[in-house]
Amino acid sequence: MPPPDTPVVPSPTPTPALRLDAGRLPHLLAVLTADGRELIGPVVSGGAIVYGPITGADDLPKGLVDDQAPGRYRLVAGESGTYFDHVATANSWKTFLFPPEQKICDIAHADGALTVTAPPVDAPARAFIGVRACDLRAMGILGKVFDNGDFADPAYAARRRNALIVAVNCGRAGGTCFCTSMGTGPKADGGYDLALTEVPAGGDGAPAYFTLVAGSDAGRRILDRLDLNRATAAEVETAAARVAACADSMGREMIADAAEMLGDNLDSPHWQTVAERCLNCANCTMACPTCFCSTVEDVTDLTGDNAERWRKWDSCFTLDHSYMHGGSLRRSGAARYRQWITHKLAHWHDQFGTSGCTGCGRCITWCPVGIDITEEARAVRDRAAGT
Amino acid sequence: MTATAENRAAAVAPADPMVPRPFRIVRRQRELSDTFTMELTAEDGQPFDFRPGQFNMLYAFGAGVSAISISGEKSSGRLLHTVRAVGTVTDRLQALRKGDVVGLRGPFGRPWPVDRARRRDVLIIAGGIGLAPLRPAIHHVLANRGDYGRVLILYGARTPDDILFPKDLKAWRSRFDVFVDVTVDRAAPGWAGKIGVVPDLIERAAFSAEDATAMVCGPEVMMLFTVRALLRAGMAEEDVYVSMERNMKCAVGFCGHCQFGGRFVCKDGPVFAYTDIAHHMTVREL
Numbered sequence A: 001m002p003p004p005d006t007p008v009v010p011s012p013t014p015t016p017a018l019r020l021d022a023g024r025l026p027h028l029l030a031v032l033t034a035d036g037r038e039l040i041g042p043v044v045s046g047g048a049i050v051y052g053p054i055t056g057a058d059d060l061p062k063g064l065v066d067d068q069a070p071g072r073y074r075l076v077a078g079e080s081g082t083y084f085d086h087v088a089t090a091n092s093w094k095t096f097l098f099p100p101e102q103k104i105c106d107i108a109h110a111d112g113a114l115t116v117t118a119p120p121v122d123a124p125a126r127a128f129i130g131v132r133a134c135d136l137r138a139m140g141i142l143g144k145v146f147d148n149g150d151f152a153d154p155a156y157a158a159r160r161r162n163a164l165i166v167a168v169n170c171g172r173a174g175g176t177c178f179c180t181s182m183g184t185g186p187k188a189d190g191g192y193d194l195a196l197t198e199v200p201a202g203g204d205g206a207p208a209y210f211t212l213v214a215g216s217d218a219g220r221r222i223l224d225r226l227d228l229n230r231a232t233a234a235e236v237e238t239a240a241a242r243v244a245a246c247a248d249s250m251g252r253e254m255i256a257d258a259a260e261m262l263g264d265n266l267d268s269p270h271w272q273t274v275a276e277r278c279l280n281c282a283n284c285t286m287a288c289p290t291c292f293c294s295t296v297e298d299v300t301d302l303t304g305d306n307a308e309r310w311r312k313w314d315s316c317f318t319l320d321h322s323y324m325h326g327g328s329l330r331r332s333g334a335a336r337y338r339q340w341i342t343h344k345l346a347h348w349h350d351q352f353g354t355s356g357c358t359g360c361g362r363c364i365t366w367c368p369v370g371i372d373i374t375e376e377a378r379a380v381r382d383r384a385a386g387t
Numbered sequence B: 001m002t003a004t005a006e007n008r009a010a011a012v013a014p015a016d017p018m019v020p021r022p023f024r025i026v027r028r029q030r031e032l033s034d035t036f037t038m039e040l041t042a043e044d045g046q047p048f049d050f051r052p053g054q055f056n057m058l059y060a061f062g063a064g065v066s067a068i069s070i071s072g073e074k075s076s077g078r079l080l081h082t083v084r085a086v087g088t089v090t091d092r093l094q095a096l097r098k099g100d101v102v103g104l105r106g107p108f109g110r111p112w113p114v115d116r117a118r119r120r121d122v123l124i125i126a127g128g129i130g131l132a133p134l135r136p137a138i139h140h141v142l143a144n145r146g147d148y149g150r151v152l153i154l155y156g157a158r159t160p161d162d163i164l165f166p167k168d169l170k171a172w173r174s175r176f177d178v179f180v181d182v183t184v185d186r187a188a189p190g191w192a193g194k195i196g197v198v199p200d201l202i203e204r205a206a207f208s209a210e211d212a213t214a215m216v217c218g219p220e221v222m223m224l225f226t227v228r229a230l231l232r233a234g235m236a237e238e239d240v241y242v243s244m245e246r247n248m249k250c251a252v253g254f255c256g257h258c259q260f261g262g263r264f265v266c267k268d269g270p271v272f273a274y275t276d277i278a279h280h281m282t283v284r285e286l
């Protein structure tokens, strides 16, 4: 039986909420830039909202929302002209904390000796703008992977340490979100420096605003430079009600006993059923904010005297992932899908004391054939129960 | 850039466990047609401590990395690795000669339970190249012979020509305080020894099943049948240890390749008590 969930990040005691007029969001971003930070936030790219470098509020996808469903993603105009009513982005913060390709070292071969040179750690000071509760949890989970009690990845730690987190509590549930059933959102409950809740302009002409709290000393220092007023009790309540309504409207959920049930059903006939649909494209593992698998490649230059070792994202959906002399261990698609879902939902608990899934829904949206992790877990359970 | 952000970015990072250190081959010896042993010393002169059953990640320049168990220690700081050439990296390692340099990271993994086995009978059971990761455990037990009960070494190879470390086996057999039994799958002219599989040796071995610790290393099917024979002989699951093999890219829990159910073979293993993995050993393609 997996150990009970342990909190991934401690809950901070946030400061009392301040009010930031929506029109002053550029000011907040300017203060963060003046703090020496590169800003990374939501931007439209290739027909989707992704996290990428931004220079100010004008780069944000104001007024756009994402229509997400299994195997489907579309950008449409939102109803309330907000900055942050889109949900999970196509990429995740993993891209910035654990880059898809990183050089481990250069190795030079000369005069019968090997000289190993590790590059300096690339960990720029950044501010992450618009981090959702589910993605905050994902960062906590990745933090445990790359500091696992036996070994720590100094580059990951430095990049995480140098990122200031500006969280956004979600005001709208996406079509593939299920964070409430994973206990991860839609409200950020720790691990951030600043957290915003957006309230759109009222029908009565009341202007749009954010409530803003700090969850760390670094966040407090930023707030000190903004010169903001306390939010009124009514404003705090309006903001909280929006987040609560988002939670209530979430249309998807993970079954409660997924961890134990999947661990007990490694021989389910359902793996074969999913395998008949699964294309083994690995999209789900690339999109997932917690999938951490990597491989290492050696690149030699033309002289043959210099090699570079590169660490690159990998996926358990490839045959190479489980290759051993003589062939792959997980030859069938059924075994590879089983590895993915049982790792996310069951074996992650054994490894890290937490689920590997945050309920962000990315794997559902970006699956070309719309395979839904919540539906597949339910189907395994139902077939085990003979219903 | 403010002082705080800059200072934090510039802070000296601790060593990356993915970066190898150069080690020089000071001796190289052919063992079998496809198997050789390298003796390595650190170029930086730092001491190297390991426990029996641990492994290193060996890097062959321009080819890549393989997980290779430590097969012994010539003297302090002189590591032995015994490698069977089966593919890209191990072939490249085989082509290296005395004086050449490899990259090395380690040691990694949980060791054989040589401490827990104290005052008990010890069964060392190996198949093929599996004798290499067990040799440091044998050395440890024999160096502390008085601490252990009966010591049995049971070994199986495909043919007489595939028997690894024949000199060691002969030396161990010549001792009166060690029982050594060797079998081959297929005999060859001149072979006067046993023919059959390793589990068959267990039935004829004398040890007290309730008070013994077994350490088993070999191909996965060999280990599975060996464990079954040990359990049939009356041993408890928690007294039987096996060393697992999975694809490994990092050995430090980062790359995900070595997962075996809820365990990382690299850092939770490779040596496992059979009780801890019994329920997963028979699941296909896990």
Ligand SMILES: Cc1cc2nc3c(=O)[nH]c(=O)nc-3n(C[C@H](O)[C@H](O)[C@H](O)COP(=O)(O)OP(=O)(O)OC[C@H]3O[C@@H](n4cnc5c(N)ncnc54)[C@H](O)[C@@H]3O)c2cc1C
Pocket: A323, A324, A325, A326, B055, B064, B065, B066, B067, B068, B069, B070, B082, B083, B084, B085, B086, B087, B088, B089, B090, B091, B129, B132, B133, B244, B245, B246, B247, B248, B249, B270
């Ligand atoms: C903990 C551990 C200890 C080991 N100890 C020894 C030892 O002492 N001596 C020895 O000869 N061999 C040992 N092996 C097996 C050795 O790691 C593989 O034979 C070697 O990685 C094959 O790589 P290759 O590039 O030569 O072969 P290829 O077939 O070209 O391999 C391609 C890739 O597959 C992976 N791979 C292939 N076979 C294996 C395998 N059996 N286990 C893990 N990954 C594999 C490697 O990542 C390799 O880079 C050990 C394996 C593990 C996991």
Ligand code: SF4
Pocket: A284, A287, A288, A289, A290, A291, A344, A356, A357, A358, A359, A360, A361, A362, A363, A364, A373
């Ligand atoms: S498994 Fe799917 S829903 Fe869960 S965290 Fe990964 S991408 Fe998000």
Ligand code: SF4
Pocket: A285, A290, A291, A292, A293, A314, A315, A316, A317, A339, A340, A341, A343, A344, B256, B259
């Ligand atoms: S689900 Fe697959 S790709 Fe993702 S972390 Fe687990 S093994 Fe790696």
Ligand code: FES
Pocket: B247, B248, B249, B250, B251, B252, B253, B254, B255, B256, B257, B258, B259, B264, B265, B266, B267
């Ligand atoms: S070898 Fe990379 S996680 Fe075990």
